[in-house]
Amino acid sequence: MTRRTHTIRRARRSAAIGLVAAAAMALTACGSGAKTTSSSTAAAGASGSGGFTNGIVTLRGGEPQNPLIPTNTNEVFGARIETNLFAGLVYYDADGETQMDAAESITPNADYTVFTVKLRSGMTFDNGDPVDADSFINAWNFGAYEGNAQLCADFFQPIQGYKEENAPFEADSNYKPKDGDVVTLSGLKKVDDLDFTITMAQATPDWPVHLGYNAYDPLPKSAFVKNTTTPITDAAGNPLMTVDPAYGENPVGNGPYKLKGQGAWQHNVKIDLVPSKTYDGPRKPHNGGLTYEFITELETVYSDLLAGNLDVTDEIPESAFTTFESDLGSRAVNLAGTNFQSFTIPSRLPHFSGQEGQLRRQALSYAIDRATICKTIFNGTRTPAKDFSSPLMAGYSANIPGNEVLSYNPTKAKQLWAQADAISKWSGTFEIAYNGDSSHGQWVEAVLNSINQVLGIKTAPKVYPTFQAMRTDVTDRKIQTAFRTGWQADYPSIYDYLAPLYGTGGGSNDGDYSNTDFDNLLTEGLKQKTADESAVYYNQAQEILMKELPAIPLWVQNIVGGSSTKVSNVKWGWDTVPIAYLIEKPE
């Protein structure tokens, strides 16, 4: 089952993966973005991390769509609050690496099917409940059982027992649970208070990297009450437990921050967080508290930032795209994000298979003037792609051998196209399909224009009324043209940008690309200890993609935001949200 779709997703993780400073320097080549190279990231680095301040930082937020229960939070505004309230097993650090948070270690067995988790000792929730194996096991069991109707249930699919316990729902989605049903994941086993094992449904070498998502946060014992709407007991006679709805209103976590008292969540207005006294993990707050202001209108967000009411925003209204860099100066942020855009040419199309296809793909890629399109169509809020992932991923390289194919070179393009013509003469129109319910028309036209001018072939856009309609034709393999594709990873790893899209049989491999060498390099990469070591293999795998171009990379969407003069050390996570606990603000 594919969990991912091909456009910007709202369901995003709000963990904190920082921007590698080096990557920041390399990636700002796109238009006006280039001026921000030494923006807050670099400036903040100079002011030195480790500075602890007392000011309360106000950040742009929005009313969470659901009560603050981690397994039921699948949208950005709730997630960015929970990342501060809870500490999961791991977190994503400022360099894009996965680091231990509540876990002391997560050790895989030889074939990556069982992971042994050891928790740090002495941790408690803010109400004094211990953070132990049970707080994770209970929370995960609660989230995974579909009878509990949690929006993040699917995140537990990789764990053994998910399929079995939810089989009745699979058979009949209106199934009513009854006594004796299995309501827990058989893959979760408590060893003792601080140790538990996770058995996977199948080998998952990079499982720990997934675990920074809020769905995997622990819950205190006090959060659970007997489920009265579905009052069933399992085979052992234990009643089905659920999370008290009142808990989601005033959640008690184990993270670096806690709510500033009962009712700190003022609906539709703001939420106030203060540093937690019980948290002794690696994410020590650098400030005296956080206030997320819930503002709907982006224009209003921007006015608040200019007036100094807001310290950090991760979005700038389109109306300010041309002025915000002069308004904010070095406090403006315009850096490549994680939303990768491309177009895919299935090799089953005439003229696009074998040697001829490879030449034509390269010619098309050389014929696209990405830099100019980023600058003119997008006002510099896109960064031309240098690889198949995002510059925010740990181990990202802008210098993958062969990536000159992603630069504009009309001469080379004409040459390659002529070579392809020598194999079989081109005829017809080159089309790119897109969905008209979103603003893709402009850039598709621009890309096609660029191709038309360089190669002199006929080009035309093909419009589908809705995203749904286009995806149906794509998944049924009925589409007879090239089509736009986009991707945002579920967790910060280059692997997630490659395997599902270009791996043999990948869930979103819309072009049916298959290359054994590529697959092998990915598998090898998964087995490495650190993200950087893995990336060596992933980038080798990308060298193959640069030649064969199963999709033609275009650009990545930028993080467009800014901060006020009162704050420093503003770093941006892989989820394009500022890492709140690192922000420094003198009182």
Added chain:
Amino acid sequence: MGWYIGRRLLQMIPVFLGATLLVYAMVFLLPGDPIVAMFGERQVNAAVANQLRAQYHLDKPFIIQYLLYLKGVVTGNFGMSYSGRPVSQIVAQAYPVTVKLAVMALCIEAIFGVVLGVIAGLRRGGWFDSTALVLSMLLIAVPTFVMGFVLQTLLGIKLQWLPVTVGGEVSVKSLLMPAFVLAGVSMAYVLRLTRNSVAEVSTADYVRTATAKGLSRHTVVTKHILRNSLIPVVTFLGADLGNLMGGAIVTEGIFNVPGVGNALYQAILKSEGSTVVSLVTILVLVFIIANLVVDLLYAALDPRIRLV
């Protein structure tokens, strides 16, 4: 008079039923599935989705959904929002803010509109009248959001006289700018209306008689001109209170006011039937009561009008 008020209040029952049914139907007809939307662009988990549908009665036919909502209302339960908050809480939080904003706006438009209108009406054709005409045309012509952003930039960001946004600090000071923006267009109408009404009444026979009797200018203006010329203005102001409350969506967005407009906008985006209906129904009731008060004021201003 008592019978009249009682009858008017009784009329509210069919209006309430009609309004709720209509609004509920409109929300029901909104395109898109709110439960599917809750999954963002992730794959929808069918079992989870079905349980949520059952929880919010979305699995039932329209008329049953509506009757269940009505049953809830009668028993004091306005339902739950998709985020698990009781709708009554959302209403209780949003209304006081919007009422404050609307009353402030009403005062601004009444005071400025009437005073300037009277002056313009009494000195018609003069420079004041012409300036007031141009200004009111400007207010009517410039869209609310333009005025909102201009004032926000000027008074809030550049001069820093007033808070840029309201947010959690709902006070007279923070609401001043949004109230002014909200009042803008209506203020221009009140000004025009008062000016024309005063101008018309000023030439009436009884005003000439009053002046001929040797009454002072002051008495003529306050007792004879004003009292008679304000009847259409009062009607307008009364009807406008409802407009101000319901029409604050744009203004509340610009100034981030946590009021009805904001709550309504959010609820419509999520196709939350019970929240939208509850918020709108109260607006309808406010409209009806405001109209009743206007009718009562009529009688007070003009004894010739009998309420039967």
